[in-house]
Amino acid sequence: MLGVGVATAMIAVATDIGDKISRELRTYGANLIVTPQEDTLDVEIGGVNLKPPSDGAYLSEVDLPKIKGMFWRNNIVGFAPMLPVSVAVGNEKNLTLLGTYFSHHVVFGKQDFITGVRTTHPWWKVQGTWPDDNSNDVLLGDHLAARLGLKADQQINIAGQPRRIAGILSTGGAEDNQIVAPLALAQQVLGKPGAVRRIYVSAVTKPEDAFARRDPKSLSPAMYDRWYCSPYAQSIAFQLQEAIPHSHAEQIRQVAQNEGTILTRIQGLMLLITLAALLASALAVSASMATAVIERRSEVGLMKALGAGNLAVAVLFFAEATLLALLAGAVGFAGGALLAREIGHSIFDSQITVQPVLFPVILAIAVLVTFIGSAAAIRRAVKFDPVYALRGDA
């Protein structure tokens, strides 16, 4: 019973851990990027854009909520639009002002959710406060702030307008030398309302395999449906492209590829651990069956003395084992579900839901494990010599 419970918990955790770790890996930030289809080449070194500001194409901000209308919308953890604009502040001529969502309220149909860099770029740290998306407050990269000698709550002159610095941003990346502002402010500075340069999308994906790399155009309709309905980075990118007009979606390979490798490793590890749990539970079953058989040897002896064949004895014990396994499986399933929930709570701060689909699977596994575990003990029971067994000598 204990064995089956532990095995259940392990199976539940193992089936769910991919999803959990995948969400943890979202700490790495967006794994998909959407750019305008007709975009010119980026001329960017160390986060400083050297491209003339008029250059390049834009996406439309109005299309953004459509991301939440895709087939895999529930796998989209968040998205953040970006609009870099060149501005001059004091002596610094070629500064980048990055317009984005911080935690923006997006409504699509009946869905209502909050997204922005705080979801897609969780490693961004702010000293002070995050600006409101509807305000004109900005964040200043920490290197830039040190260079300009500015602190949170002071004013900064951007494109002739004084803006309040809500906080100092530290990212360990190019943004440390940039000004980050709400998207509307950047659009206003650029003079292009509704323009977005690129969108970072953070999605929970399935590790890439050979099938994922197939070109959707070359697939047969049935295969195409299967490809479309699997949460591969490729198919989600494909759907993003469908959702947002004139766009090109691509996986950010640094994040997406490595995520796939690590997920595969961790799932492999959990599979092995589940096997170890099953082994341990088989052991537990065989131990208790052995004890049960020894205790009941006189009963076996009596049965045999009354003419029961080896088969009859074996069938009796197997039937008993099956009944016990079903019972233990049911109880173990409940216990295991509870255990899995505890593990989910204490380690991942989120629910591990045990799929009801697993129930028959667990029962089947419990019966199988019991059979294997009790085979040796039952073989002994069958071999008992009734004379010795009844005399109490076995």
Next chain:
Amino acid sequence: MNTPETGHVARRRAAAPHTSMFLRMLVRAAVLRRGRAASALLAMIVAAAVATAMLNLYVDVQAKLRREFRKYGANVVVVSRDGQGLPSNALSTVTSVLGGSGIAVPFAYAVARTADGHSVVVSGTDLDQAQKLDSSWWSVTGWPKASHDALVGARAVTVVGPSGKPFDLSFQGRSIRLNPAGTLKTGAAEDSRVYISLSDFTEWTHVPYSTVEISASGSPQEIGSIVQRLGQALPVADVHPVRQVTEGEANVLGKMRATLLVAAILIILTAAVCVLSTLTGWVSDRRRDFALMKALGASGRMLQGFFAAEAAALGAIGSTLGFAIGVGVAIWIGRANFHAPVSPRLSVLPVVLAGGIAIALIAAIVPISLLRRVQPATILRGE
């Protein structure tokens, strides 16, 4: 009655040390009832093997996963502070600070113009090292081998030469002819760049490298100290960890380790409980031996000692064999899952051994102390 022969045997037996009978009983008990002894030993071995494999894995998995995480590329970046180049000895300084435990790759950047006037970013780097650092996520059709070979980003291809023929780039009036050796696809800024070897780059542009990307291996503390030492060694540069990479790693590793710990404890507990029940069964199964010895005049203490020694021997043998098998399993798991051997941890052995013996002793002593109160005659009569 006392023939010389039997007297001789009796004398020899009397003269033999007390321990020999003890050992004889131990060994004969195992040999004569080998079915039961073997099943108890088997349970012990399997439990010890599972425990060893789990403990080994738990100790090693962090190092293994950390290695996987290193495929995310650089976790520390050295950038020149003023936008100018780094001093020419910067790379050797970085390599000496790293002391062999990591990869350091220099990158130099310049904006060049194509023949028809488009701007494109050209980067000079140590291509061999870059291949080591980023190969898991740079999707490259062919790495440059000869000089003047270039690796062209997937988006830059349309600008510099979609036909795959050699192309010209110019920088401050100096021009260079490059052969596209392959294309590069990452989905990020690299797609819009052209990569060439650092020697070609400096010869052509005279621009020194401005960035060193470092993939340092080790725990967060070790990486912190590397960052600190690099900062001291290169005061003109700005050294910072790539938080995107380091934070994600710490996060996932911590959770994974916790999950594994819980799993290991649960599984070991299950195995321990069933070993306990098997051994208890084995000992109570031998109550007739026990009764016989008592009837022949063995003291309670001696009996307890005997059964305890038997259990301890079983525990020791089982744990040792189980340890060997468990190490094998751990090595196999390392090969199968991580493509690298898990090094056997000898430090696990005493834990498994002590645990095995302790369980065996508990399993032996509980039924014995129950049996002590029973009259031998009752047991021998078969009740």
